[in-house]
Amino acid sequence: MRISAFILFSVFSLGLCAQQITSDKVLKTKELQALFKKDIKTQFVEGVSITEAQLAKYFREKFSERFFYDYKTFDQRLLQYNKLYQNQESHKKRAFDHLRKYPDSAQWILPFNYLNGREVNAYALRHLARQHKMVDIILLYFNEGGDPKYISYFEKQMGSLNAALESDQYEKIEDGNGVYEVFRSGYRILNWLWIHNMILNEPEYSDHDQLITIATLLQHGQDLYERNEQFRSGNHQTRGMSALAMLSILFRDFQGTDLWYNRSMQRLGEHLEKEINEDGFQFERSVHYHMSDINNYFYVYQLAKLNNIDVDKAWAVKLRSLFTTLVKIAYPDRSAPVLQDDTNIPWAEKNDISGAMTLGYLLFEDPEFGYFASDRVDDRIYWFLSQSHVELLENIQRKKPSYNSLAFTDTHYYIMREGWHPNDKMMIISAGLDEDKPDHQHGDMLGIQAMANRHAILPNYQVRYSLEDFELFKNSMVKNVALVDNEVQGKQWTSNKGGSGFGKFGGLPNPEVIAWKNNKEFDLFVGRHDGFENVGVNYTRQVIFVKDDFWLVKDNFSSNGVHEYKQVWQGHYTSENGPNLIRATSSDASGHDILQLKELDSMVSYGARGKNWSVVSKKKQKKFSFLTVIFPYTGYANRIDETSDKLEINGWELNNTDWDMKGNNPTSLSMNNRFYFFGVRHLKFEKLNIQISSEVDLFIEYSDNKVHICSLGDEKSTLIVAVKNGKKTKNELAPGEVWEFTLEK
Secondary structure, three states: OOHHHHHHHHHHHOOOOOOOOOOOOOOOHHHHHEEEEEHHHOOOOOOOOOHHHHHHHHHHHHHHHHOOHHHHHHHHHHHHHHHHHOOOHHHHHHHHHHHOOOOOOOOOOOEEEEOOOOOOOOHHHHHHHHHHHHHHHHHHHHHOOOOOOHHHHHHHHHHHHHHHHHOOOEEHHHHHHOOHHHHHHHHHHHHHHHHHHOOOOOOOHHHHHHEEEHHHHHHHHHHHHHOOOOOOHHHHHHHHHHHHHHHHOOOEEEOOHHHHHHHHHHHHHHHHHHHHHHOOEOOOOOOEEEEEEHHHHHHHHHHHHHHOOOOOHHHHHHHHHHHHHHHOOOOOOOOOOOOOOOOOOOOOOOOOHHHHHHHHHHOOOOHHHOOOOOOOOOOOHHHOOHHHHHHHOOOOOOOOOOOOOOEEEEOOOOEEEEEOOOOEEEEEEEOOOOOHHHHHHHOOOOOOEEEEEEEEEEEEOOOOOOOOOOHHHOOOHOOOOEEEEOOOOEEEEEEEEOOOOOOOEOOOHHHEEEEEEEOOOEEEEEEEOOHHHOOOOOEEEEEEEEOOOOEEEEEEEEEEEEEEEEEEEOOOOHHHEEEEEEEEEEEOOOOEEEEEEOOOOEEEEEEEEEEEEEEEEEEEEEEEEEEEEEEEEEEEEEOOOOOOOOOEEOOOEOOOOOEEEEOOOEEEEEEEOOEEEEEEEEEEEOEEEEEEEEEEEEEEEEEEEEEEEEEOOOOOOEEEEEEOOOOEEEEEEEOOOOOEEEEEO
16 A cells, blocks of 8 residues: 555656655755655645645644744734844844844854955854844844845855765764754754744745755754664753754644654753753753753743644653742842853843743743833744734733752752842852853852842852853852862863863862751752862862851861962952951942951952952961851941950850850850851850760750750760769761750759
């Protein structure tokens, strides 16, 4: 039966030889009809040749039914788009940037030069391969009077790639700059689908031209299908498989596209399962790549729903978790921290997540997602929304989140949160390393970022791969971390193959989370990493959020040799009291003080790209612990008063307690019946006597003979409590563990 059907189909297609979609060349337009599925053939008169006009009309109608929006409504869409985004000048600038650089018949293999004679580098070729500015050229066509040369430019540049494919004159994947590499090819498909739907009504885009685009997209699809038999970790394959799934849905008339759909959905399902951690964070630990994955899955999930194609329920669960994660990490002002390789706006200190959260609201209509959403999506996503979604943006329901301090226990981000008022405090601690693909990881192990009074008071900075100082901004000197001597965390830097600017570290510290505890009084994080073991130094960091007043950061170093120990603090600081009190003040007179409770030796400030950081240090030490208060304030009168003989931090008194403390330079912070002790071996107060096996840090609440003790240190310790009647009680506490008891009256 299959052979007979095939013979009949050959007759139906006027004796054309049997064809299949090929990856090594683009089919001729007259060959397309031979690839129709059997049920599609019946829609045409058997034995009668299908003209290009009939074939193009058929696909226009199918696009009208299947694409995110009906191309026949494009004019209204464009009017609304221009009104919403008012970015015509931006599109024009980007369009002319591309037009001035490349001829319509572009070259696709290095070396070659721009039209101005300058050499095209690998980074630029990769962006040419994505064809992202071709969309700007087509929008220029519509916004500047409809000059047909712009559509012709698109057609010819696509044709030049097809010619390069046939003549084998294009960059190969194994050379690092592959034009058909899965990410670049997937990105190009997305942009060309976008363009194709925009210009389907335009006279310049003839029936023949439309079919060439379809044939080209089919070749791209087959290439993606053949190259992705196996799962490969990372967002590159995800981008390509998202594009392949879209092609398989939009062009499901053709033989073989069912295989495309199955393979793309299998690969995407694997990425969802393996690369979205159980805690909901994308495995590369970056907000940028997390949101990029949202887009990849959004296109497919929505297009399948619009075409009444069932998608595995696990998709919805995982996809929803991606949005919930952004809520959990969000700053109180509805932005998000900069984490790892975030690249949208170089040197920005926050991430705008409103566009991604708007997608979350459109998908799930969750008012908690709506709290972060705007009345418009990112401008490129607008062209991939259904009309019903566009209308849904007119009445977004919003609900303030209820998340408090929390941990991502797989990805290892730890959030210390005061609340959701815009002025509230929030800190995020980075303590994870993906073992499979740490390419986008920065040298920020146990690094912190903080927000207070609507300012990123301890910022991290977005990066750009192509910039010469990318390595600097990816490494530890521009993070809020502790360092030793001239060591940085990121070691063995290598630029990416192909010289695109992207690079990664061959060595990063391995972290271990020792403790994470939350209660009504404080949040506690304790961790270590091995980043300085190469110079014989052991290191741990403790972070305590004294709710809702300030943070304490304790950096502990120990070694058999002498070293210089350092803390790096991002921001524009002045020295109010040598290295022991440095201050940054914002334009609204809010600010934050960084107060050292142990004497330091020096402070040195550095800067690059308009960003500054200060390094405080203690020199010639074998063992030393920084004990640091980070105190955000509003207004001059609320700062730490550097002129006072008696330091007080928002009501907390330093070393002003009736407790008898013994240890190596012990330190206390106290308010009423609550006490933080650091570096103590022996504590005595009234009838309570506590002996400790080794120096330890403790929180104690003592009231009405009720004693609450929590270990804040980085290792276990044994406590022996004695009261006046001579009775002794012994207990071993690990970091974060609590001991509660009542004293006899």
